[in-house]
Amino acid sequence: MKSIRQKLTLRNTLNLAVLFSVVFVLLFVVTDRRNRIRLQQTRDRIESGLVEKGRLLVSNSAFLLGVYIEDNSITTVGDMVRNTVNGNQEVLYGGYVRFEDYQPWVWVTPGDPDGVIESELGMRSHTTEWAFSQKRTSHRLTELGGQRVYEFSAPVRLPYSDESDPIAGSIIFGFTSALLDQELAAAEDAYKSESNRLLGAFAMLGALALLLGYLVMRRLAEKITEPIERLTSAANTIAGGEYGTQVKVESEDEIQDLATAFNTMSHDMSITLQDLKTKNTQLQRARNELSDLNRLLEEKVVERTRQLSASENKFRTLFNESADAFVVGDIDRIIDCNPAMLSLVRCPDKNTFMASPVKEYFPKVQADGQKSWVMLQDAYNRAVTEGSQLYEWEMKRHDGTAFMAEAVVTSFPLGDRMVLHGVLRDISERKRTEVALALAQERLIKTAHSSGMAEIATGVLHNIGNIINSVNISVQRLEGTLGGLRFNALIKANELLQSHKDDFASFLTEDEKGRKWPDFMDRLTGFLKEDFIIVREETSDLMAKVDLMRDVIFTQQNYAKSEMYVEITSVRELVDDAIKLQIGALQRQDIEISRMYQAEPRGNAARIKLIHVLTNLIKNALEAMSGNDHLRKPKQLSIGIDRTATGLVEIVVADNGCGIERANIDRIFHHGYTTKPDGHGFGLHTCANFMNEMGGELYVTSDGEGCGATFIMRFPLQDPQEVTSVSRG
Numbered sequence: 041m042k043s044i045r046q047k048l049t050l051r052n053t054l055n056l057a058v059l060f061s062v063v064f065v066l067l068f069v070v071t072d073r074r075n076r077i078r079l080q081q082t083r084d085r086i087e088s089g090l091v092e093k094g095r096l097l098v099s100n101s102a103f104l105l106g107v108y109i110e111d112n113s114i115t116t117v118g119d120m121v122r123n124t125v126n127g128n129q130e131v132l133y134g135g136y137v138r139f140e141d142y143q144p145w146v147w148v149t150p151g152d153p154d155g156v157i158e159s160e161l162g163m164r165s166h167t168t169e170w171a172f173s174q175k176r177t178s179h180r181l182t183e184l185g186g187q188r189v190y191e192f193s194a195p196v197r198l199p200y201s202d203e204s205d206p207i208a209g210s211i212i213f214g215f216t217s218a219l220l221d222q223e224l225a226a227a228e229d230a231y232k233s234e235s236n237r238l239l240g241a242f243a244m245l246g247a248l249a250l251l252l253g254y255l256v257m258r259r260l261a262e263k264i265t266e267p268i269e270r271l272t273s274a275a276n277t278i279a280g281g282e283y284g285t286q287v288k289v290e291s292e293d294e295i296q297d298l299a300t301a302f303n304t305m306s307h308d309m310s311i312t313l314q315d316l317k318t319k320n321t322q323l324q325r326a327r328n329e330l331s332d333l334n335r336l337l338e339e340k341v342v343e344r345t346r347q348l349s350a351s352e353n354k355f356r357t358l359f360n361e362s363a364d365a366f367v368v369g370d371i372d373r374i375i376d377c378n379p380a381m382l383s384l385v386r387c388p389d390k391n392t393f394m395a396s397p398v399k400e401y402f403p404k405v406q407a408d409g410q411k412s413w414v415m416l417q418d419a420y421n422r423a424v425t426e427g428s429q430l431y432e433w434e435m436k437r438h439d440g441t442a443f444m445a446e447a448v449v450t451s452f453p454l455g456d457r458m459v460l461h462g463v464l465r466d467i468s469e470r471k472r473t474e475v476a477l478a479l480a481q482e483r484l485i486k487t488a489h490s491s492g493m494a495e496i497a498t499g500v501l502h503n504i505g506n507i508i509n510s511v512n513i514s515v516q517r518l519e520g521t522l523g524g525l526r527f528n529a530l531i532k533a534n535e536l537l538q539s540h541k542d543d544f545a546s547f548l549t550e551d552e553k554g555r556k557w558p559d560f561m562d563r564l565t566g567f568l569k570e571d572f573i574i575v576r577e578e579t580s581d582l583m584a585k586v587d588l589m590r591d592v593i594f595t596q597q598n599y600a601k602s603e604m605y606v607e608i609t610s611v612r613e614l615v616d617d618a619i620k621l622q623i624g625a626l627q628r629q630d631i632e633i634s635r636m637y638q639a640e641p642r643g644n645a646a647r648i649k650l651i652h653v654l655t656n657l658i659k660n661a662l663e664a665m666s667g668n669d670h671l672r673k674p675k676q677l678s679i680g681i682d683r684t685a686t687g688l689v690e691i692v693v694a695d696n697g698c699g700i701e702r703a704n705i706d707r708i709f710h711h712g713y714t715t716k717p718d719g720h721g722f723g724l725h726t727c728a729n730f731m732n733e734m735g736g737e738l739y740v741t742s743d744g745e746g747c748g749a750t751f752i753m754r755f756p757l758q759d760p761q762e763v764t765s766v767s768r769g
Contacts, residue, residue: 052257053250060246067242075231082227086220090130091179094192094215097124099177102194102211105136118146122155124213132189132214136196137168139209167191171210181217188217278306326563336532365464369398371420375459384445384466387438401436423451424458432467443468533561606758609647611681611689612640618654619679625662629675636680641689643757649730650755653738656723657693657751663716664697664749688736689757694750700742708740731755 101124105117117136125134125148135147135155148155170180171193179192191214195207277285286303359366365381367374374394385401387393402412415433422429428450435445448463540547540554547554619626619633626633658677665675673696680692700708700715707713709728724738731738736755742748 049254049258052260053254056253056257057250060250064239064242064246068239071235071238075228075235078231079224079228083220083224086223090190090215090217090220093130094179094190094213095177098179098192098194098211098213101213102177102196105196105211106198106208118148118155121146121211122148122153125149125155126153130215130219132184132216134211134213136211137171137209139172139207145209167212167214168210171212172207174210175207184214188221190215190217274306278309330567333532340531367462367464368459369462370457370459371416372398374398375454381464384464385435385437386441393438396438401438403434403436403442406434419449420451420458420460423449423460427451435464533557533564606644606646608643609645609650609757610640610642611691611757612637614647614650615654615679615681615691618651618658621651621655622658622662625659626677629662629665631662631665632674632676634676634678636678636692638680638682639689640681641683641757643759645755645757646730646734649734650753653727653730653753654691654693656727657753660723660751661693661695661697661749664695664699667698668696684754687756688754691753692750693753694748696748699745699747700740700749701745702742705740705742709738 101120104120121134121136125131133147133149136145137147138145146155170191174193175195177192177194179190182189182191191212193210193212196209196211197207274285285306359376360378362378363380365384366378367381368376374396377390377393382388382390382393385393398416399413402416404413405411406415412433415431419429419431428448431447431449433445433447434442436442444467446465446467450461451458452461453459536553537544537557540551548557549555615635615637658679661677665677668675676696678692678694680690680694682690682692684690704713704715709724711725713725728738731753734755736753738751738753740752741750
């Protein structure tokens with residue numbers, strides 16, 4: 041592993057090298073551009089001189105030829121053209137051509153230095169046609185035999201004629217560009233040599249600067265990192281247990297401030313260690329005193345237990361021998377009963393009666409239409425808040441026969457909860473017919489609905505079980521805290537004070553125990569205050585868990601009361617209820633829930649089918665995210681509501697769990713297909729069937745394994761006025 045010094049030196053040297061590289065490239069680009077401009081300027085200058093020379097030559101020749109042609113001095117014309125071609129190495133050819141019949145009176149080339157004079161052959165060509173089309177001195181650039189040629193022409197007129205008179209012929213000269221190209225090549229070589237010398241010099245200068253920069257950077261890195269190395273060494277010393285180690289750094293920058301803070305921290309740690317040792321000694325002394333107080337409290341508890349046992353024996357005698365039916369319990373279960381109660385419900389033994397839930401001895405609905413469960417909850421709440429209550433309600437015996445009972449219900453605390461004490465009598469003779477009818481109706485509803493709620497009830501019971509585990513933990517902590525209360529110390533201190541109530545003043549000032557009594561009471565008050573805070577926090581937490589459990593049960597009961605037919609449904613409330621039914625598992629796994637409600641549709645739908653699909657999707661998402669903890673990845677669940685362009689309701693359930701392989705996307709809803717070790721492949725298949733039955737669809741998307749999955753429900757909602765009758769789902 042490289043040190044900070046090496047990293048700093050290397051990084052700064054690399055930065056300097058990059059800077060020189062950028063400057064070198066820029067210099068190369070600028071030099072190349074300048075050479076191109078200079079080369080073009082040289083080309084323009086040489087080419088301009090060649091054109092000027094050619095135009096001057098052909099113009100002068102045209103003027104002289106006009107005089108010779110008038111005198112019919114053809115030989116002189118031929119000599120002039122021949123001398124011009126043979127005397128100038130830049131001229132490739134030259135000639136004079138008569139305008140009327142293209143007769144080459146004169147045509148001279150390097151291959152025919154004597155030229156052709158007064159030939160009878162016509163000299164009509166691309167060059168002569170171009171020359172005759174020009175009315176004044178002209179030039180052009182063309183190719184001849186693979187090389188560039190500058191052609192110059194001028195019309196030949198008789199002396200004293202103007203431009204309106206016809207021309208007699210044209211004088212033509214062809215100039216080679218070979219000398220021009222040679223001069224340009226020489227200039228280009230010169231420019232390149234100059235550029236190479238400049239770039240070479242800069243490269244040498246850059247290498248030297250880079251070497252010097254490396255040496256400077258290494259020295260600077262040493263100066264910067266030396267104080268840091270001292271701090272590191274001192275930190276390692278403290279880590280070895282030598283607290284109070286000091287380090288000396290004089291850098292006049294932030295590192296010196298860091299060293300000062302480090303020295304202060306080291307000094308404080310040394311002082312703190314000494315304080316901890318002192319407090320540990322005090323804590324041990326307090327533990328010894330607490331042990332004595334606990335022994336005293338245990339003795340008091342034994343005595344109090346004996347007294348309670350005697351009182352309980354008296355109550356049990358009255359309870360068991362009474363002719364009235366007595367029962368003790370809460371809203372969920374039976375805690376105790378007397379023989380008269382067993383006789384009333386015709387139960388063969390007490391264990392069988394107590395093992396049965398309270399609701400087993402009540403029909404679902406009372407004769408007046410009120411649900412027994414609601415009635416029992418109301419009775420429980422009224423007894424707790426208002427005191428004793430008198431009721432007449434319908435009950436069932438152990439053999440299933442119905443009877444009307446009169447009950448006096450009273451509440452009293454038992455441990456950490458309120459329970460009911462009921463005194464019951466049989467008054468069934470005048471109520472028998474109405475009770476039988478209500479019982480038959482309730483059984484029919486229960487049978488019809490139980491199959492549709494099996495999955496939801498299982499999930500709710502699982503969540504309630506998890507919450508009850510948390511409640512048990514809180515109760516155990518409360519029990520441990522209450523068991524450790526320092527009442528024995530308070531009682532002992534009070535007894536000591538009572539024994540000296542006659543000489544209280546002298547006891548507090550002269551007696552050794554009396555002088556310690558205020559300090560002891562101060563410490564004891566602190567201990568009791570701490571225990572009170574713990575009890576209050578645990579009680580608050582316990583109440584929150586009970587409220588959560590009650591909320592989940594209430595939500596499940598709402599759906600347990602619903603039936604599998606089309607009814608008015610709020611989609612937002614439906615989604616919130618599905619989350620409530622899984623709230624225990626969501627909280628236990630620390631799931632982050634995002635609700636994105638873009639719409640709040642409301643209409644007629646098969647609500648039980650929808651809640652079944654939603655709870656199944658949320659449960660699958662929880663299982664898919666179970667491996668996120670090993671990946672140190674948060675668990676995120678997103679549920680959204682929206683409407684499509686066609687008016688369908690769209691519910692999206694997305695997670696960031698294990699995802700689905702692309703090859704399994706099309707198989708995920710098949711009957712019997714599952715990726716879970718203990719799965720059966722029925723859940724998603726059933727959900728898809730439910731959505732199809734509702735005229736909707738259920739599909740899934742996933743970017744692959746480890747990328748999460750998104751399940752999308754789409755279904756129609758009917759307007760409430762369009763539904764005139766209900767149909768079983």
